[in-house]
Amino acid sequence: MTSKMKNLKKQKLVINGDQIFLRCLEESNATKEYSDWLNDSEVNRYLTTKSATTSGLKKYIKEKNKDPNCLFFGIFFKKNKKHIGNIKLEPINFKDYEATIGIMIGDKDYWGRGIGTEAIRLLTNYAFQKIGLEEINLGVVSKNKVAIKAYKNVGFKIDKIEKKAVRYGDTTYDQLIMSIKNFKIKT
Numbered sequence: 001m002t003s004k005m006k007n008l009k010k011q012k013l014v015i016n017g018d019q020i021f022l023r024c025l026e027e028s029n030a031t032k033e034y035s036d037w038l039n040d041s042e043v044n045r046y047l048t049t050k051s052a053t054t055s056g057l058k059k060y061i062k063e064k065n066k067d068p069n070c071l072f073f074g075i076f077f078k079k080n081k082k083h084i085g086n087i088k089l090e091p092i093n094f095k096d097y098e099a100t101i102g103i104m105i106g107d108k109d110y111w112g113r114g115i116g117t118e119a120i121r122l123l124t125n126y127a128f129q130k131i132g133l134e135e136i137n138l139g140v141v142s143k144n145k146v147a148i149k150a151y152k153n154v155g156f157k158i159d160k161i162e163k164k165a166v167r168y169g170d171t172t173y174d175q176l177i178m179s180i181k182n183f184k185i186k187t
Contacts, residue, residue, distance in 0.1 A: 015123065016122075018118065019077065020078055023076060024065065025072050025086065030060075034106065035053055037104070037107065038057075038106070039052060046143075071090070072088040077115075083107075084106065086106070087120070090102070097132065098134060098135040099135075099136050101120065102138065117153045121154045137179040138177075140178060142161070148178075157179065160177045162175045
């Protein structure tokens with residue numbers, strides 16, 4: 001683990017936004033409510049994880065926090081400090097100054113409020129300004145219009161479309177590969 005990442009994780013890093021704040025997840029955040037998100041077919045529709053237990057989530061959080069190439073944050077609503085989702089950079093490639101981003105707003109009461117866009121913007125800005133990354137990329141199912149809109153609102157561009165690359169149940173979808181380069185974030 002790079003000394004920069006060790007220090008970030010030791011600090012119990014918090015990134016503040018308007019509606020939300022991002023905080024490194026801790027094992028105590030592995031609650032029944034969190035596992036219920038991942039067990040909800042509407043929430044997990046575009047995720048590879050289709051089920052979870054609190055013990056499994058504790059193990060997962062512990063692994064991510066030990067991983068030198070991962071920053072794993074909970075998304076917390078500022079007004080009530082409620083954990084409503086997660087966002088991560090993984091893997092972080094320090095050699096090439098790039099990372100992959102992933103997000104989930106698990107609490108459906110917070111859908112449609114611009115929180116995903118805000119979380120993506122916060123973490124992308126942090127990655128560019130504080131970690132020194134030069135590019136952030138992702139893969140998103142073409143049918144996930146809400147996520148695509150959030151990424152585009154931050155400034156991500158579609159680099160390519162992988163035809164019939166992702167399968168969920170009996171359905172195959174195209175996958176969009178998107179990226180953003182440093183200093184191109186819309187504010």
